[in-house]
């Protein structure tokens with residue numbers, strides 16, 4: 267029988283890779299999208315161009331702040347698996363919009379878990395937990411046993427969701443798993459996260475479209491992996507005999523400065539000539555270092571990352587160079603057009 271999956275956050279970076287993975291495995295996939303005044307399905311348009319061509323993907327309107335809508339959708343779809351990826355996922359923005367970020371990221375999870383519990387259906391649930399929960403880390407590397415010390419409204423919301431997921435597992439027997447994912451990136455990463463901000467700016471600088479790049483704390487260290495590898499771990503968690511929580515990370519740790527070296531070096535540019543520090547990009551409380559130990563996932567899920575730091579940076583630059591070159595070509599075309607008129 268065809269398995270049915272329901273994904274919240276399907277229009278985001280991870281949602282777009284996950285839907286590709288699940289369709290490839292023969293799933294029927296339902297995705298929650300928010301009504302928006304302009305198109306917000308750019309990351310999945312290549313799959314969803316024509317519903318007749320891809321009848322196994324269905325998009326439905328809803329919002330994590332609307333519990334009755336989530337309950338109705340669970341009742342209508344009757345999914346085998348639910349992947350909860352929706353969140354206001356930008357840490358810096360969560361300081362500006364703490365109530366909204368917590369409403370979506372924490373209460374949204376509870377609304378969805380309650381919809382699942384009250385449906386009485388044997389649904390398997392994945393929660394997108396985050397290494398941000400470790401915040402001001404109390405040990406390195408971080409494992410499933412490392413205590414949390416969240417440093418932002420975003421991270422506090424994720425800690426709440428983590429425990430609510432555990433509680434639905436223990437109290438009601440819901441097959442609910444937390445994936446504690448360390449930073450993961452891709453050419454589809456949102457343009458305001460630091461890796462994509464850098465690869466996009468470096469490509470635009472290379473093409474003469476931009477002169478400067480304004481950044482915050484260059485000393486922050488992160489364990490950066492590839493989103494395409496990480497969504498596979500999400501799926502694997504829901505295929506096990508027992509629900510559990512897993513750290514997903516590469517085990518390699520680099521600073522923002524090292525990411526700049528890698529990206530600008532690949533383009534034969536010296537980043538020190540272009541980067542300026544702007545206080546607006548510092549956070550009221552920073553997470554200095556995240557470094558994961560994914561031994562449990564390697565052992566029990568047989569999961570391992572395929573894309574390393576250098577390959578990831580180059581993959582993102584290659585994609586952003588194509589975009590910058592297109593932008594350049596359009597600019598030149600418009601200039602010629604203007605001159606001819």
Ligand code: NAP
Nearest residue numbers: 275277278279280329330351352353355394396447449450
């Ligand atoms: P993303 O690109 O920011 O995508 C977030 C998704 O959530 C988008 O589809 C967004 O819809 C949706 N969303 C936001 N608010 C919503 C609401 N009120 N109702 C319904 N949908 C809403 O994030 P990502 O990088 O793919 O990450 C996926 C999940 O993993 C997030 O929960 C994130 O917090 C978590 N996580 C990410 C990382 C990472 O490094 N990427 C690491 C650990 C955990 P729109 O497209 O309409 O905005």
Ligand code: F7E
Nearest residue numbers: 355357396397398448449458459460461481482483486547
């Ligand atoms: O920042 C520093 C910044 O915004 C990384 C989310 O997916 O991963 C992500 O959260 C580091 C921080 O990611 C700029 O201060 C310097 O130390 O790319 P980021 P994040 O905050 O680690 C976790 C695991 C998630 O769960 C989140 O959803 O880079 N940094 N200068 C900067 N960061 C940004 N965004 N912009 C700068 O200009």
